[in-house]
Amino acid sequence: MSASSDRLPLIRLEALPAEVLVDLAAGRQPASLGRRCEEGALPPPEVAGRALRLLASGVAERWSLPYAMIDERGAIVGACGFKGAPCLGLVEIGYGVAPLRRGRGIAAAAVRLLLEEAVIRGGAHRVLARINPDNAASSRVADKLGFVRGEVALDDDGEPLAQWLWPPSTDFAHDGEAP
Template sequence: MPITLRLMSIAELQAIANATQSDGIEVGTEADGLPPPFVAMRSLDHIQAGKPADWCSPFLIIRNSDQAILGACGFKDIPRNGRVEIGYAVSSKYRNQGVATAAIQALLDLAYLNRSVAEVLATIAPTNEPSIRTVQGLRFEKGDMTIDSDGQQIVCWYHRRVHLPENVECTIS
């Protein structure tokens, strides 16, 4: 599915962090595809601390054909020790249509443009079978099970850089 990732604005993040919706997000958007307030707050905190927005702010997943907002995805923080973690959510209305696959592939492409990134991490609940199938299809490898900060079991899935093509350009709108 042809999509574009659009970096969320500070105003959009503040609206979500305050548990409201701005006009720019509300129209045509299913709430279950937007980042939850804690993600928006984490992003705002990272940006305020001087971290680059493209590593810390979610992207809206926009369908090219009609500009519908299908969900959101992004990096959770700047890369550390060659690894960056991703998160993603697709509105229930648009699931099982290849949206998550396209969004994760776009994140992989963006991550590997940074030569210091050798690995991308996705943490997934062991019961989230659709998400597991998605990362498996993108050649993520299953790692250990662990407990997240909310006390929930999660499985770490790793995608490792195979090679970096020369002269690759990528833009973020």
């Protein structure tokens, strides 16, 4: 998958292979990447572990594997992906960009590709991004792409997360409940 527009950088997404995820889940730097990788661009161990569990349970790779964000020079500058297969037409996404590459439109370009993958090729009808209210940059990305912010709820670890839904739903925007 790749995206480019007048305002967004050229980014392409490549699924991270299972052997890379095994290293990441164990907290090791993968030796098998075969390309330059910006510091902080790869998914954290808990994301890699979740991906491996989803794969092991039979969830399709498109919904299980995190994607590396590849810039025009071929470097990995971030990662994004789905947090499982769609349920009742709703799929959740997550994304992150290497600290030194933030503020350049990379996350917006990658999320736009995820939206296309989810809705056009994946059959999802809605996309959810749960973002810490203190994460202004991620909130700006969601807002820029037409997500609407809903209620803030605590996740399983007690972290407050605002629910951002795309495409916007009047009910979601007014009563703060996810579909």
